[in-house]
Amino acid sequence: MASRPIHWHEGMFLRPQHFQVADRNVRETLRDSEDWFHPFNWGVRLVEFDREAFGNYSAVLRSCEARFKDGTKIAIPADGTVDPVELRSALANSGSVMIYLAIPTLQAGRANVEEVPTANGPRYWVDELEITDENTGSEEQALLVRRTRARLLLSTQDHTGYEILPLARVERSAQLEAPPQLDVDYVPPLLVLDAWTPLWQMIQSLYHQIGAKVDQLASQIVDRSISFDSQVPGDAERLLKLATLNGALSAFESIVFIRGLTPLLLFHELCRLVGQLAIFMDARRPPALPPYDHEDIGGCFYTVIKYIQLGLDTIAPSAFEKRYFEKNGERLQVSLEPAWLSSTKTLFLGVETELGDDDCEQLLRSMDMKLGSTSRVEQIFKQALRGLKLVPIVRPPRALPAGTGIVYYQIERDQVFWRDVADTCSMAIRMNLARATFQSDRILSVVPPKGSKTTNLQFALFVI
Secondary structure, three states, X not given: OOOOOOOOOOOOOOOHHHHHHHHHHHHHHHHHHHHHHOOOOOEEEEEXXXXXXXXXXXXXXXXXXXXXXXXXXXXXXXXOOOOOEEOHHHHHOOOEEEEEEEEEOOOOOXXXXXXXXXXXXXXXXXXXXXXOOOOOOOOOEEEEEEEEOOEEEEOOOOOOOEEEEEEEEEEOOOOOOOOOEEOXXXXXXXXXXXXXXXXXHHHHHHHHHHHHHXXXXXXXXXXXXXXXXXXXXXXXXXXXHHHHHHHHHHHHHOOOOOOOOOHHHHHHHHHHHHHHHHHHXXXXXXXXXXXXXXXXXXXXXXHHHHHHHHHHHOOOOOOOEEEEOEEEOOEEEEEOOHHHHOOOOOEEEEEEOOOOHHHHHHHHHHOOOEEEOOOOHHHHHHOOOOOOOEEEEOOOOOOOOOOOOEEEEEEOOOOOHHHHHHHHOEEEEEOOOOOEEEOOOOOEEEOOOOOOOOEEEEEXXXXX
16 A cells, blocks of 8 residues: 655654654655656666676675665665575576576565564564764764665576566576576666676677778768769768768767666667668668567667668678777787688788878888787897788779878788788787887877978778
């Protein structure tokens, strides 16, 4: 029954029930306000399991902050610890098992508090705290407070008499004798998206994919001097694609790295992008998207993300791959994808600089630049070995970004130095830095031998 505000009046005889009803009325009023103005206001705000304990067939909850459907908020370990739960018997009969955080249901007409917590006791137990007068900072007094009793339950156990909140799903490994593992594809109900790192990182990865597409399209449009009055077939579509992705990139940049945002807000932006990308798909209209499902966040999010990735695949199919070399000590290095090692791929070193081809070549020679694998480039530099051969390219292939500002060198594969690159899937540049300083992880500021004005260099690996 809903509580009513107490009628406080002079001369009334105070009983515990007066304060209990007043307290309950405040809690219910606050809960109703949250329910009315904030949909899906229950779920997990933080959860951390001991991953190593799963290998011992045990679920150990290290920390958790959550709000149940009835409005009860709980924090582990601030409100107390929960005992581990054994998984072996549950996984013996099924391929996976759900783990729930459970608190006893508040029951009218029955005892809801016990002096000492027991395994199957009521919702609250009594604890004693020493509290000082916050005005004077002294006169410490012992006060009795209520703590909420929480425990872990499995999907194979009886949940009668409990409010439950799903936290995780553990699955049995497909390999014989291998320990069970946390199913990262399952996403519990979330109060904030960053509470579940795998999903949060997937959306951040989507932002980076969009950024890469924007870079590709923008480079094509700038290099070809495409304008809105262009009559060349395909130019209008390129501009429309870039406009769409620019809007998505800016919107994503403002939200995907912020902690504390609700999943519903991010889901709304993802669905919007599916609709914007649909014009470039064969059907020219958005597919049927699942509604937001707070109890199956993973299902609805993964479906929408899949449609976004399909839409991105139709935009600016990459004619080339580009990855910047980045500072690591005194060298610049880059990691390679295994597919780039194929003989069907051609690798180029691109030097982004304001210098012309000849001036850039002279500068790199004066710095005794060497190229090799990350594991061997230091040896190549110190022993003055040749390293990977760089062949200047006067007319770059059409697949590469054209225009001034980039000097290209084709990287030749030989039988000596290329083998280490293939083994380590890495490449590094080492040079004499006597006249150079790093302005950032990518930008090297150099004073040319015959000049006093510094010039900036950036090195990138291009693959076509």
